[in-house]
Amino acid sequence: MKKLIIFGNSLMAEVAHYYFEKFSNYEVICFSADRKFIKKKFLNKKKIIPTNELLNINKKDNELFVAIGYSKMNSIRENFFKFFKSKGFKIANFIHPNANVYSSNIGVNNFIMENVCLNPYSKIGDNNIIWSSSILGHHSNLGSNNFLSGNSTISGRCNIKNNCFFGVNSSVKDGVEIKDKCFIDANEYVSQNLKEKMFYNKKVNPKNILKTKDIFDVK
Secondary structure: OEEEEEEOOOHHHHHHHHHHHHHOOEEEEEEEEOHHHOOOOEEOOEEEEEHHHHOOOOOOOEEEEEOOOOOOOOHHHHHHHHHHHHOOOOEOOEEOOOOEEOOOEEOOOOEEOOOOEEOOOOEEOOOOEEOOOOEEOOOOEEOOOOEEOOOOEEOOOOEEOOOOEEOOOOEEOOOOEEOOOOEEOOOOEEOOOEOOOEEEOOOOOOOOOOEEOHHHOOO
């Protein structure tokens, strides 16, 4: 069994712990978080250590997974991922054994859950969370730091950039490009290219006009 440390102590970290221990060849030895966010000593009977202790751990014998959700358009997870990578940590992936993965072009710190389908010739960057039963179509590129909620569908030949969020049951038409920091609300169908920092919801925008939402800006 390989040894794994999960960075994070939120609900996402609990989910990651469950999946890694049940469906992978990793043994989770502890959690970690910045000291100001540690309110208890243990999570799921595993010790939570502060970041300064984590930095001194043996990096040859322990891998790391950054388990933080989509807050601030995934930028918090992105920042920690880049920090620990710069410190020389080996970063793990989780790919559920029931996922249908036909792509060999996958980065690190990706969390790919059950019944996900990654079509042939698709590409995935780093630090993405792809929830259950989502699809990435053939010849589509998914950048880094994205979050696909359950049953998201990205059709073939799409180009999804970085730090985007896709709500439950959202879908994207084939050949569409979505640029950085776009928020696609639940049950929405995107049939046109999106510029940066777009909030896509037909109820908010009944004429299908795209509007920038400052609340989603990453500062």
